[in-house]
Amino acid sequence: MSKTLYDKIWENHLVHQQDDGTCLIYVDRHLVHEVTSPQAFEGLRLQNRKVRRPELTLAVPDHNVPTTDRSKGIDDEESRIQVETLRKNCKEFGVELFDVNDKRQGIVHIIGPEQGFTQPGTVIVCGDSHTATHGAFGSLAFGIGTSEVEHVLATQTLIQKKSKNMRINVNGDLSKGVTAKDVILKIIGTIGTAGGTGYVVEFAGDVIQRLSVEERMTVCNMTIEAGARAGLIAPDEKTFEYLKGKTMSPKGENWKNALEFWKTLYSDKDCKFDKEINIKGQDIEPLVTWGTSPQDVSPITGVVPDPANEKNEDRKMAMERSLEYMGLKANTKISDIKIDKIFIGSCTNGRIEDLRLAADLLKGKKISSNVSAMVVPGSGLVKEQAEKEGIDKIFKDAGFEWREPGCSMCLGMNPDQLKPKERCASTSNRNFEGRQGRGGRTHLVSPGMAIAAAINGRLTDVRKI
């Protein structure tokens, strides 16, 4: 019987299945960070349980860490305690940790692929909803809660029921200035934030195939914003090339065998999906969000939508609330919206290719006098590479701040936050109320669009830069 990629990975990991369909599935790789793990380790301690396979778990502090000089430690007491607790737990339970001042430290979803910890065909989990990022390698990767983190630590398995299969095909050509970020925003705008609920999504089509591995990570990263816990892409030569020689990638004979297996990871030709969505590449423009949900997208050439035209009462109310929170009037041209802050970084767009693309557009230019802007590389290794290429200098010369790696202003758990009513063009993944700071107003954009906004001080079409 023909199978989807998700079917294949699922079957490969089935440890036990109850009559009612509840399954126990094996977890190959577990990523841990400081925010969603302390209660899990505490739970183990209270029950006198051990970590079953400590070598399959990798830990890193990322959510809380300051992005300014941290050689002297963390000022905020609660953040410091959380990071120290992670350190203590990793030591006690034998889990490998990339600590704050380790150059391999970074956002959990950036360091996994960077180290080769992320591999095709695996089940990867983390107490973080953006775990879907790793699906770019053809792995089944999804976010879990803290109780499940504890469950994985204790048993190296998870209790799950199988999701439905959805395929999203993006075919055709992307026009100039349109990036992976616009592709995923377009998808979310099309199916809505609950469109993928209950599904695992496979992204396919020639547009997806042409994307680089890092661009694919951007697409898979925001699958959760469309409601699906996991999004994946069949691995190909680019994937294998990316993983070759990475520190934790298989070596020698293992590499050869792994490669042979990885090449079997695709959805069979005549397999059935429960749902298929088709999107044309040429229909995608550079996008920006205008509201407080990632589905609230508009082309940069568009206007803020008018709730008066909305027929559904609940949706109308939600739009009005969003516009009030965002301080926007219906029918305003998107490109007339002034910006105060620029944030480039996050697990969505904090990789080296993102920084290269941004720096390329920025070279020789200055940011507008009415904005303040920062770049937060996704990891210490991304930062190091960027500095080798002189990218830091381009940013700094233009007026950007060049920071230390971490989640930073994507969720503002550390001091990097928006002030009330401050408006930000952000390469992150969520524009929820208060996400980047109480009262802060977030417009989600691609790195190129963030640069265009930085230069002009208002949302700007990247194709005009």
Added chain:
Amino acid sequence: MEKFKKLKSIPSYLSLQNIDTDMIIPKQFLKTIKRTGLGKSLFYEMRYDENGKIIEDFILNKDPYDKSRILIAGKNFGCGSSREHAPWALSDFGIKCVISSSFADIFYNNCFKNGILPIKIDEQTVVELSEYSKRKEEIEIDLEKQEVKYGNKISEFEVDLFKKKCLIEGLDDIALSLEKISQIDNFEKKIKANSPWLLKND
């Protein structure tokens, strides 16, 4: 885990759709290393103003809704981050049941691990229940029978049988899975034979 069988309470109604976990419990409260104490910060930005003063007309600040143990809300409740702090905060506040026409997957799962019953029910019933909540009268949840009773009406709801059993009996997931330890051992032997690169240090 606390057992869940029946629950009676005056329900509160939050009319918003897409209530995300950032709304349920904002980031500044995620710095805790405990599961408890989050109830006072539940829906923080809707319950308190910039100066930390209580916003009187927010539903959960009003009598008798401030003692609600059942929350009714718009669709796609709990979307966004995987933070289990969201169900911890609801539970610590006293809310043991959330009713909506749809939930985000991770939040839905997290509820069951914390003795909270999320009830997925058709939109029409959600509308009726939200209307009913204005009466300030108790409604009753019977998990065993999978029923919501309000006034003289009864609505049935669906729930996964295994999740239902765990909730009713207050079962510990990990203990259940550890009973299958020999199957896990065997599975790992299979990995070692077929794909040894997956088991590091082996």
